[in-house]
Amino acid sequence: MTTPARRRLMRDFKRLQEDPPAGVSGAPSDNNIMLWNAVIFGPHDTPFEDGTFKLTIEFTEEYPNKPPTVRFISKMFHPNVYADGSICLDILQNRWSPTYDVSAILTSIQSLLHDPNPNSPANNEAAQLYRENRREYEKKVAAIVQESWNDDEDEGEDEEDGEESKAGS
Amino acid sequence: MAAQAHAIDYDPERNYDEDTLAQQREIEKEIAESQPLISSLFTFDDIVEEYTREDEVYRHKIENLKTRYANLRKTRGDGNCFFRAFGFGYLETLLSNPTDYQRFLEICEKSKDELIALGFPQFTLEDFYDTFIDIVKQVKNPGQLEKLLETFNDQGLSDYFVVYLRLLVSGFLQKNEDDYIPFIDGERTVKQFCSQEVEPMGKESDHIHAVALTKALRVPICVEYMDREGQTCNSFMFDPTESPEESSPKPALTLLYRPGHYDILYPL
Numbered sequence: 001m002t003t004p005a006r007r008r009l010m011r012d013f014k015r016l017q018e019d020p021p022a023g024v025s026g027a028p029s030d031n032n033i034m035l036w037n038a039v040i041f042g043p044h045d046t047p048f049e050d051g052t053f054k055l056t057i058e059f060t061e062e063y064p065n066k067p068p069t070v071r072f073i074s075k076m077f078h079p080n081v082y083a084d085g086s087i088c089l090d091i092l093q094n095r096w097s098p099t100y101d102v103s104a105i106l107t108s109i110q111s112l113l114h115d116p117n118p119n120s121p122a123n124n125e126a127a128q129l130y131r132e133n134r135r136e137y138e139k140k141v142a143a144i145v146q147e148s149w150n151d152d153e154d155e156g157e158d159e160e161d162g163e164e165s166k167a168g169s
Numbered sequence: 170m171a172a173q174a175h176a177i178d179y180d181p182e183r184n185y186d187e188d189t190l191a192q193q194r195e196i197e198k199e200i201a202e203s204q205p206l207i208s209s210l211f212t213f214d215d216i217v218e219e220y221t222r223e224d225e226v227y228r229h230k231i232e233n234l235k236t237r238y239a240n241l242r243k244t245r246g247d248g249n250c251f252f253r254a255f256g257f258g259y260l261e262t263l264l265s266n267p268t269d270y271q272r273f274l275e276i277c278e279k280s281k282d283e284l285i286a287l288g289f290p291q292f293t294l295e296d297f298y299d300t301f302i303d304i305v306k307q308v309k310n311p312g313q314l315e316k317l318l319e320t321f322n323d324q325g326l327s328d329y330f331v332v333y334l335r336l337l338v339s340g341f342l343q344k345n346e347d348d349y350i351p352f353i354d355g356e357r358t359v360k361q362f363c364s365q366e367v368e369p370m371g372k373e374s375d376h377i378h379a380v381a382l383t384k385a386l387r388v389p390i391c392v393e394y395m396d397r398e399g400q401t402c403n404s405f406m407f408d409p410t411e412s413p414e415e416s417s418p419k420p421a422l423t424l425l426y427r428p429g430h431y432d433i434l435y436p437l
Contacts, residue, residue, distance in 0.1 A: 004325035008296055015292055064293070065328045065370040069187070082184040093186055097368040098332045099293045124182060 024106035051145035067096040079127035248371035301333035339363040341385035391420035
């Protein structure tokens with residue numbers, strides 16, 4: 001039976017295909033509409049430029065009334081991203097509005113790459129370098145941008161299974 | 170002991186938000202299993218037992234309510250009770266009031282374009298609106314009470330209805346920003362207040378939410394406040410009309426407020 005969450009996710013997917021925002025993409029995994037794979041391309045004029053960062057988005061039946069769980073599976077170095085890839089972003093927690101859709105989620109995360117918030121750090125080292133040593137910060141980010149390409153090569157062959165465990169390590 | 174060990178192990182780079190959210194979901198699940206979203210009718214004798222025998226103030230107030238109201242319906246305590254109580258309670262009255270139904274339908278139908286004009290994202294707004302208006306149209310035919318009760322106890326549909334009411338409140342406050350900014354606490358704009366306290370599901374309603382909702386939909390409601398002050402409940406009328414001449418002293422529905430929670434009252 002189709003539920004409001006599943007119906008809405010189909011609509012989100014349709015919209016994302018018809019009217020894709022620049023620099024992000026996403027789609028439900030093959031056999032489960034509640035689990036999506038997404039990619040955010042590092043925004044221009046930021047140290048993340050040219051990176052291809054993979055994420056998973058996990059929805060519950062309460063979507064869109066509750067936010068999904070979003071996690072980077074590509075390695076990330078950013079003041080607001082935890083070591084396990086989860087993201088400290090207000091709209092994914094207490095400021096979630098049911099009017100957000102997948103497109104809005106991905107573009108918000110994209111702009112977080114642009115504008116980190118070093119005042120609520122999830123990664124202390126990244127936050128400190130961002131504030132005090134921008135050059136070193138950019139060097140560390142450049143390293144994970146490089147790594148994000150390796151991810152692609154690794155996963156080209158086995159897209160279907162085991163992607164999460166492999167990329168997450 | 171365990172709690173202490175946990176405190177020592179605190180890792181600033183670990184994401185504890187998810188633990189908090191998981192715990193919150195556990196609590197919500199417990200509440201969901203024990204309380205329907207909208208209950209069947211109760212008598213006051215059923216709720217008097219919720220208070221200890223020594224609690225004279227409340228018992229006295231319930232006795233007083235019994236002289237004016239016959240029954241009540243309880244709503245689930247999930248932070249959406251005001252909106253859900255309003256939504257169900259008002260649609261229930263429309264089952265036997267075709268004139269008011271027509272008026273309400275027109276206001277609802279106009280609201281979609283107004284909200285889009287205010288800047289709400291059309292794509293998601295339409296999704297909520299479509300479900301909302303389908304539910305409103307359920308009460309066109311009298312005798313659909315069972316179906317309405319079923320709809321409001323379907324978590325998905327019921328929550329969609331609540332979301333749309335929340336968006337109406339947000340839209341109304343943003344449209345009348347200048348009138349409401351003095352009532353907003355903290356250094357927040359009306360838009361910030363709406364995105365923090367109105368639009369997210371589960372955020373409890375305050376006086377300002379009730380004022381905005383009744384004005385946005387032009388539905389007068391009465392709230393009986395039952396707290397420990399005084400001998401009888403304080404009743405407060407939310408009257409959407411601006412001038413005393415056109416004011417309608419008769420509320421379309423009455424809610425019972427007990428600290429932190431709204432239920433629906435049915436007059437004798």
